[in-house]
Amino acid sequence: MLKRTKIVKLLSSESEQPQVLVKGWVKTRRDAKDFSFVEINDGSCLKNMQVIANNNLPNYEEIKKLTTGSSVAVKGKLVASQGGSQKYEVVAEEIEIYSIAPDDFPLQKKKHSDEFLRTIAHLRPRTNKYGAAFRIRSQLSYAIHKFFQERGFKYVHTPIITGSDCEGAGEMFQVTTLDLNNLPRTADGKIDYSKDFFGKEAHLTVSGQLNGEMYATALGDIYTFGPTFRAENSNTPRHAAEFWMIEPEMAFADIYDDMDLAEDMVRYCVKDIMENCAEDLDLFEKFVDPILKTTLDNIMNNSFARITYSEAIEIMKKSGKKFEYEPEYGIDLQTEHERYLAEEHFKKPVIVRDYPKEIKAFYMKLNDDGKTVAAMDVLVPRIGELIGGSQREDSYDKLVARIKELGMNVEDYGWYLDSRKYGSVPHAGFGLGFERMMMLVTGISNIRDVLPFPRTPKSINF
RNA sequence: UCCGACUUAGCUCAGCGGUAGAGCAAUCGGCUGUUAACCGAUUGGUCGUUGGUUCGAUCCCAACAGUCGGAGCCA
Numbered sequence: 001m002l003k004r005t006k007i008v009k010l011l012s013s014e015s016e017q018p019q020v021l022v023k024g025w026v027k028t029r030r031d032a033k034d035f036s037f038v039e040i041n042d043g044s045c046l047k048n049m050q051v052i053a054n055n056n057l058p059n060y061e062e063i064k065k066l067t068t069g070s071s072v073a074v075k076g077k078l079v080a081s082q083g084g085s086q087k088y089e090v091v092a093e094e095i096e097i098y099s100i101a102p103d104d105f106p107l108q109k110k111k112h113s114d115e116f117l118r119t120i121a122h123l124r125p126r127t128n129k130y131g132a133a134f135r136i137r138s139q140l141s142y143a144i145h146k147f148f149q150e151r152g153f154k155y156v157h158t159p160i161i162t163g164s165d166c167e168g169a170g171e172m173f174q175v176t177t178l179d180l181n182n183l184p185r186t187a188d189g190k191i192d193y194s195k196d197f198f199g200k201e202a203h204l205t206v207s208g209q210l211n212g213e214m215y216a217t218a219l220g221d222i223y224t225f226g227p228t229f230r231a232e233n234s235n236t237p238r239h240a241a242e243f244w245m246i247e248p249e250m251a252f253a254d255i256y257d258d259m260d261l262a263e264d265m266v267r268y269c270v271k272d273i274m275e276n277c278a279e280d281l282d283l284f285e286k287f288v289d290p291i292l293k294t295t296l297d298n299i300m301n302n303s304f305a306r307i308t309y310s311e312a313i314e315i316m317k318k319s320g321k322k323f324e325y326e327p328e329y330g331i332d333l334q335t336e337h338e339r340y341l342a343e344e345h346f347k348k349p350v351i352v353r354d355y356p357k358e359i360k361a362f363y364m365k366l367n368d369d370g371k372t373v374a375a376m377d378v379l380v381p382r383i384g385e386l387i388g389g390s391q392r393e394d395s396y397d398k399l400v401a402r403i404k405e406l407g408m409n410v411e412d413y414g415w416y417l418d419s420r421k422y423g424s425v426p427h428a429g430f431g432l433g434f435e436r437m438m439m440l441v442t443g444i445s446n447i448r449d450v451l452p453f454p455r456t457p458k459s460i461n462f
Numbered sequence: 463u464c465c466g467a468c469u470u471a472g473c474u475c476a477g478c479g480g481u482a483g484a485g486c487a488a489u490c491g492g493c494u495g496u497u498a499a500c501c502g503a504u505u506g507g508u509c510g511u512u513g514g515u516u517c518g519a520u521c522c523c524a525a526c527a528g529u530c531g532g533a534g535c536c537a
Contacts (some may be wrong), residue, residue, distance in 0.1 A: 030496050035495085037495075039497080109486095110498060232535055243537070245537065334534090385536075
C-alpha cells in the first residue's frame with residue numbers, strides 16, 4: 001500500500017522516484033494541448049507540487065474541471081521538471097478527485113487584502129501568506145518550549161478560569177452558568193453568586209503570573225504558555241481579547257537575571273525561526289516587510305541596550321525631538337516614546353528598567369531608593385513593548401503595605417502572600433505577548449492576522 | 463472608549479443631484495511545457511442600514527452599524 005508523502009519531503013528528495021502518492025488542494029490549473037498542469041499544495045510548505053495530468057487518464061474530462069480549492073490525491077512518478085520554476089513535478093498515473101470546489105470559492109489566484117481575508121478567517125490559511133504565518137506560529141511555539149525546556153524550566157498549566165478578580169492586569173470576562181434572564185438575588189437585591197457554578201464570581205484569567213509565582217517557589221524555574229483574556233475595549237492592531245502569553249518565573253533571581261532571560265529568549269526564538277522557516281520568511285520579506293531579515297539579523301547579532309527609566313527620559317529630553325506627549329519623569333512611556341527609543345535612538349531592542357513605583361503594579365520589588373521598582377520592559381522596533389517583567393516584592397511586610405497603600409483588600413491575596421510568609425525568596429519573571437513576537441518575526445502589522453481566529457471587540461465569528 | 467477616514471459587482475477600486483463603470487475573478491470558446499499562463503466573448507450591482515432634504519439621492523444631511531488608521535489601556 002503506497003503511503004502519502006508530503007510535498008515538503010518530495011521537493012527535498014535526493015532523486016526522482018518511480019512511484020509517489022501526493023495529496024492536496026488545487027491552487028491553479030493550466031491546460032496545455034494534450035495535458036493539464038495542476039498545481040497542488042498540502043500545507044506542508046509554501047511551495048506547490050506541479051502535477052502533469054495527461055489526456056490519456058481515464059477521468060481527464062473531470063480533471064479539466066478542477067478548480068482552485070478542489071482536493072485531489074495523485075499517484076505517479078516524481079521526475080525532474082522541464083520548467084524552470086520547480087525542481088520536481090509529478091507525472092500522474094492516477095488522479096482521485098476528492099471534491100471539486102464550486103466556482104464561488106472565495107480565494108482567487110491573486111493577492112487579497114488582509115481586511116477581506118479576515119472575513120473568511122476559516123479559509124485564509126489556504127493562502128500562501130497565511131499558510132506561512134501559521135507554520136511560523138507553530139515553529140515559534142515550539143521554539144519557546146525548546147528554549148525553556150533546555151534550561152530546565154518546568155511548564156506549568158495555570159488555570160484559565162480564576163476565582164480571584166484581583167490579578168490586576170485589566171478588565172476581565174465573567175464566567176457564569178447563571179441564567180442571565182432570571183438572576184438569583186440575595187435579600188438586599190444583589191446577585192446571589194452562591195448559586196453560581198463555583199459558588200462565587202469567576203472570570204477568565206488575565207495573567208497566570210500569581211499562580212506561576214507559587215510554582216516557581218516550589219519547582220524553581222517555571223514558565224506558563226497559554227491563552228489569556230482581556231475584556232478591554234481596545235481597538236488597535238496590537239490588542240486582542242484572547243491572546244497567548246508566555247510567563248516565566250524564576251526563584252532565586254533578580255531583575256538582572258530577568259533581563260538576561262528575556263534577551264536570551266527573544267534572540268533564541270528569532271534565530272530558530274531564521275533557521276527553520278527560511279522559505280516562509282522570504283515571503284514576508286518580499287510582500288510584507290522589505291527589511292524584515294535585516295531587522296531580525298540585527299536582533300539576533302546584537303545585545304540589547306539597557307537603560308533606566310530616568311536615563312530614558314533624559315535621552316528623550318535631550319533628543320530635541322518634538323513629542324506629542326513631552327517626556328517627563330513620572331509619566332508612563334507613551335507608544336511614541338517607546339518607538340523613538342527602539343527605532344531611532346538605539347536602532348535595536350532596548351530594555352528599560354527601574355520605573356517609578358506609581359506607574360507599575362503592586363507586586364513589583366521596591367528599590368532601595370524607595371521611589372522606583374525593579375521593573376523592566378523590552379521595547380523593540382515597530383512593536384513597542386514586547387515584554388514586561390519585574391523582580392517581585394519578596395518582603396511580606398512591604399508587600400502588605402503596598403497592597404494597603406493602593407487601597408486593595410489584603411484578604412483577597414491570602415494564598416498569594418503565603419509565598420512571602422513561608423520561605424520567601426527573591427524571584428523574578430516576565431510576561432511576553434506571543435502574538436507580538438509573531439508580529440516581530442513576520443513583519444505582520446496587525447494582531448488579527450497572526451491569530452488563527454482572532455477575537456476583538458464586536459468580532460467573534462468562526 | 464476618544465479622534466479621523468472609509469463602506470459601489472465575488473475581489474480591488476473609479477464615478478456622479480437625473481436609478482452605474484474598469485481591472486481581476488467566474489462562465490464559455492481558442493491557443494499553448496505552462497508558472498498569479500496568454501487571446502476573445504459572456505455573465506454579474508435594490509451603490510452598508512434607517513430616516514431626512516429634493517420634482518428626483520448611490521451622490522447632500524443626520525443617526526446607527528461595520529471596517530481601517532491614530533490615541534488610551536496593556537501583552
